[in-house]
Amino acid sequence: MIRYENPLVFGAGAANFDINCIIKEPPLVMKDSNLVSMVASSGGVTRNILENLARLGVQSAMLSAYGDDAYGDRLRKDAENAGIDMSRVRLCQGVSSSSYVSVQDADGDMAVAFCDTSVLGNIDPAYFDSYKADVCKAKVAVCDPSMPIDLLEYFIFNTAEDVPVFLDPVSTNFARQCIPLVKGVDTIKPNRMELEAMTGHSTATEADLRIACEKMLELGARRVVVSMGRNGCYLMDRDGLEIRRQFKPIENMANATGAGDSFMAGLIYGFVNGLSDTEALDCALATGTIAVLSEHTIEPNLSVEMMRNTIAKYRM
Ligand SMILES: Nc1ncnc2c1ncn2[C@@H]1O[C@H](COP(=O)(O)OP(=O)(O)OP(=O)(O)O)[C@@H](O)[C@H]1O
Ligand SMILES: [Mg+2]
Numbered sequence: 001m002i003r004y005e006n007p008l009v010f011g012a013g014a015a016n017f018d019i020n021c022i023i024k025e026p027p028l029v030m031k032d033s034n035l036v037s038m039v040a041s042s043g044g045v046t047r048n049i050l051e052n053l054a055r056l057g058v059q060s061a062m063l064s065a066y067g068d069d070a071y072g073d074r075l076r077k078d079a080e081n082a083g084i085d086m087s088r089v090r091l092c093q094g095v096s097s098s099s100y101v102s103v104q105d106a107d108g109d110m111a112v113a114f115c116d117t118s119v120l121g122n123i124d125p126a127y128f129d130s131y132k133a134d135v136c137k138a139k140v141a142v143c144d145p146s147m148p149i150d151l152l153e154y155f156i157f158n159t160a161e162d163v164p165v166f167l168d169p170v171s172t173n174f175a176r177q178c179i180p181l182v183k184g185v186d187t188i189k190p191n192r193m194e195l196e197a198m199t200g201h202s203t204a205t206e207a208d209l210r211i212a213c214e215k216m217l218e219l220g221a222r223r224v225v226v227s228m229g230r231n232g233c234y235l236m237d238r239d240g241l242e243i244r245r246q247f248k249p250i251e252n253m254a255n256a257t258g259a260g261d262s263f264m265a266g267l268i269y270g271f272v273n274g275l276s277d278t279e280a281l282d283c284a285l286a287t288g289t290i291a292v293l294s295e296h297t298i299e300p301n302l303s304v305e306m307m308r309n310t311i312a313k314y315r316m
Contacts, residue, residue, distance in 0.1 A: 002080050003087040007061035008272050009053055010135045010163075012128070012155045013046025014117045014146040015064050015079065015089070016098040017071035026106035036103070041297060042078040043100060045144040045170055045261055048298055052265030052287060054083035055302040058272055061085035061138075063131060063155075065122045071097040082298075088131055092122040098146075120147040128159040135159050139272045142166045142264070145174035149181075156184040164222075164271070168264055172197035183220025187271075189264050190216070191227050209234055210242070225284070227263050232285060235277060243278055247285045247314040250292050258297035263288035266307065286310040 021036035028034055042051075050060040062084055066072035068091060075097060079086045098120065102113035128135075128151075135141055141160035144167070145152055156165050164186035169175035175194040182188060182198075192203045199215035202208045209226065213236040216224040223237040232246025266287030270280020286307045290299050299306070 002085045004059045004085045006137050007059045009060040009140045010138045011046040011050045011142045012063040013144040014044040014098045015047040015075045016044035016100045018043035019101045021103045028111050042075050045168055048261035049265045050084045051082045051298050052262050056269050065090040065092055065119045067095040067097040067119050068093050095119050117146050125154045128155055132159050136162050140268050144168045144170050145178050149177050156181055169194040185221045187223045188221045189225045195226050245281045253292040254295045259288050259291040262291035282311050289314050
């Protein structure tokens with residue numbers, strides 16, 4: 001078991017067991033049994049960010065819950081093999097671990113997905129309180145809105161109150177629920193759609209994008225970093241810093257899943273290593289590029305060296 005005394009990064013969120021079903025004989029037929037190929041892996045936004053960080057050599061620990069089932073066992077083993085400290089994750093007797101089942105159409109688009117993160121209902125403020133002293137020694141806390149929103153609020157404002165919080169809004173639906181929490185957040189990383197959902201402002205032009213980011217800062221974040229797929233990213237902070245950055249776009253992505261998680265990990269890597277904002281964005285763009293070039297959600301060979309080589313190769 002991995003246990004770091006003072007992890008640099010704490011992540012609070014779901015560790016999901018993901019099952020991705022790819023239809024073998026399209027189209028998908030409802031109310032019937034469909035032949036699929038099934039691929040199982042460990043997922044969950046915060047867990048994925050921590051795995052990327054661990055592969056970049058950043059000591060990272062998770063706060064979450066899993067059940068005493070085969071999925072929970074696999075989640076813990078996968079995370080520990082990747083280098084994540086799971087020693088504080090709550091093991092709950094007689095309940096199912098978080099799982100996410102998605103069904104993919106022949107064209108690669110998601111047809112439908114099912115998500116059960118109810119095990120996180122076994123986490124309460126007292127659980128977070130018991131690790132507050134550890135979290136407060138970390139350099140960054142990272143979270144996503146997959147846990148009940150009042151619990152996320154408690155984590156941000158009470159547990160991680162002295163630590164910069166990085167938040168990924170994950171989806172437009174979750175993003176809207178996150179609006180009251182933004183004032184407790186150091187850095188928020190929406191994609192364009194999430195930024196629009198949270199600020200009610202278009203991001204159609206670069207001028208619109210700037211206004212939407214100003215609105216996000218008005219909601220209370222110290223800094224907003226918008227990830228924009230092949231168009232790179234845009235950073236704005238409360239001190240008036242603005243950076244627009246882009247690497248060479250990848251035309252033939254091997255797998256788009258996980259790009260946002262890897263981008264966030266690169267950003268946090270830069271922050272905990274004291275890099276400038278521009279350098280941190282280069283790390284984020286590099287880890288995002290690595291993710292879309294990899295057929296895996298998280299590139300298993302990700303390393304600082306690979307990130308550095310990617311910056312050298314793809315920076316424009
Ligand atoms: N086609 C591409 N070419 C180059 N880089 C890409 C491409 N697609 C994504 N990226 C990189 O990945 C980062 C994150 O991607 P994106 O903005 O799509 O995040 P997201 O919408 O949060 O993704 P996710 O669906 O994983 O949550 C981008 O900022 C960029 O660095
Ligand atoms: Mg995302």
